[in-house]
Amino acid sequence: MTGMDTATPDTPKTSDGKPLLMRLGIGLFALGMLAVLAVFVLFAAGMEDLPVWLSVAAGVITPLGLALGLFALVREHKGK
Template sequence: MREREGKSPLINTGLVIFALGLLAVVVVFSMFASGMSNLPLWLMICAGLLTPVGLVIGLVGLVRQHKRFAHTSTE
């Protein structure tokens, strides 16, 4: 019986970047809800870019891992 490998480094990287993006989104919404109107630009960029970039990296890693797993299971 074949042992299953761990997660791909791309999946882990994507997960971390996605989580940081979600954290930035939560911070932006909480700062906006508390009455701040001039939010830091770097925070807005992180909230807008990290979440989708992390999602794409994680999905690419997931597809690559699936292809590798499907390729090795047919042999």
């Protein structure tokens, strides 16, 4: 051993080098933001009774994706 060995984190990486957990978080956040945008557009168009699944997607998927992305970021930083 030369002392130049680097520790590799145990998180699975994709082909572009980002951790799988980070990519999942980004995808969920983007999907949630699309749901938030759809809620705003439908409400602005005059619809009052929006589907419950759309409201749940906007309210749950967005922060879940953000939390997952932040968790992956912290986990990757601690692995270095």
